[in-house]
Amino acid sequence: MGSPAKALWASLNDAERHSRGLVTLRMTTLPKPPPRRSPGAIALARKRAGLSQAVLAGYLNVSTKAVQSWEQGTRVPKAGEARLLQMFARDPAHFTAWVRHLGA
Numbered sequence: 001m002g003s004p005a006k007a008l009w010a011s012l013n014d015a016e017r018h019s020r021g022l023v024t025l026r027m028t029t030l031p032k033p034p035p036r037r038s039p040g041a042i043a044l045a046r047k048r049a050g051l052s053q054a055v056l057a058g059y060l061n062v063s064t065k066a067v068q069s070w071e072q073g074t075r076v077p078k079a080g081e082a083r084l085l086q087m088f089a090r091d092p093a094h095f096t097a098w099v100r101h102l103g104a
Contacts, residue, residue: 034082039073042085046071049092059099060084 017023037045046056046067053067060067062081069075070085077085088095 033079034086036076036082037070037085037089039071041089042067042077043071045085045089045092049088049096051092051096056088059088059096 014023014025018025046053049056051059053071054064057064057067060081066075066077066081070077084095
């Protein structure tokens, strides 16, 4: 039995257990994936925040080379990195304050 078939059977079992009151099913709405940022947009957000590539890399917990590669367009941020960049670009002051607070 392949993986999709196993998933279907698991779902049917969950539904049956739910109908008998043995489990409670919850639904969660997940956020959309973060938008892709152009190399120029990444550099612009960083410069507007007054950060060097090395400092931004520290806040994002990535290498300086990664930030350089994103800004040059030779590499695309991974999903988690893209989410952090989205948060940073939205509100750099709050993002950096939040990260500093977590590191304290």
